[in-house]
Amino acid sequence: MIRTTFALAAAAIAVPAAAADVQVTSQGPLVELSVTETVKAKPDLAEVSAGVTTQAPTAVAAMQANAKAMDAVIQRIKVLGIAAEDIQTTGINLGAQYDYDQATQRQVFRGYQASNRVSVTLRKIDRTGSVLDALVAAGATDIGGPSFSIDDDTASRAQARKAAFDKAQVQASEYARWAGYSGVRLLSISEAVNPGRPMPYAEGRVAMAADMKQTPVEPGLVGTAVTISVTFEMTR
Template structure:
């Protein structure tokens, strides 16, 4: 986004952590506003996976009891893989009646209650994601969501993206200033918003009888993290 404005520019500045004040900056020349996005890509070092169990039984009590037993086995397997307790979090528990539609009778036919329980797991060894997924299915997991690959600490990547965005913004603003007959620019305002470039979660259901002899392949690739910076410069002689 490129916008030219009149010489008088009003910007908001923080006076203290408790209050904000409006500061009037008098610009002698025209101003140019640029919005620049930069994304830095890096190897992911964590993977988030959803793992759970769905069970069907004639009664609600039976469905929940069967589900609890199966889920206990899955969680025990997760912990046995060396995953820390803080990296395991219950994502949802659901119980609902299930029906089939009888075409001949033209009515819903009750077939039981379905109970489901899912946990979100953070894996800190991306190379072993496929092995972990296979182990969870072998332990009784019937639902797998993910993986979502990410960078655990994005501080360095964001700093690199921020530096690149500011350098590009200044270069572009200076180019516009010179095209307009001005010699230099003066920074007036900066604002930033986060640009998340992570891939979306791939959702799929895995049946327990679909376990292969080989480990599930997972290619980590690269994930991106970045910022969007909006800067305003005054053109000066």
């Protein structure tokens, strides 16, 4: 977690040499709050994954068969107009496979299994269903996703930040009033920064349709959350 801390000049601040957090002193009682607000918005990115699994008597044969099948899937992805930077290999695996013989109660070697998986970012989310169908048609034996997000969440994050601060200020003022004080003065504020993409608020839904229809996909909404920690001083 990254913490960015701002302190008003009017506050008296002491920072010990080995301290990790800023320590704030004040004349009146303090109100310390942690508030999280989430802003929902329509996503504009979808991430799906596709993989190929092959089996063969030898490790070399399994890997060669997998490479041929996976190349067909990747070429299909590129034909769909997806940029190279939006295609990323996420895993290549090879392992021996065994069956359990009940009669002898022993593991019996049956060959090798190879798998390869790629992640694909779609910048036109209305194509998600057709892309999934195309990947399966190209030879993908397993698919995953979609996971929806917002490419630039700056505006949503700013809205969530303001909503969190407004809520914290209202709550602090209420505490002050209940304690017999007339108001509050902001001493410090810090924000927990999440460098990742916005979290899914409502998972997109994928349903494999019958009769060769295009796979329907509902992107729903994604939420951008901001958490702030604030310290207010109660004032007369």
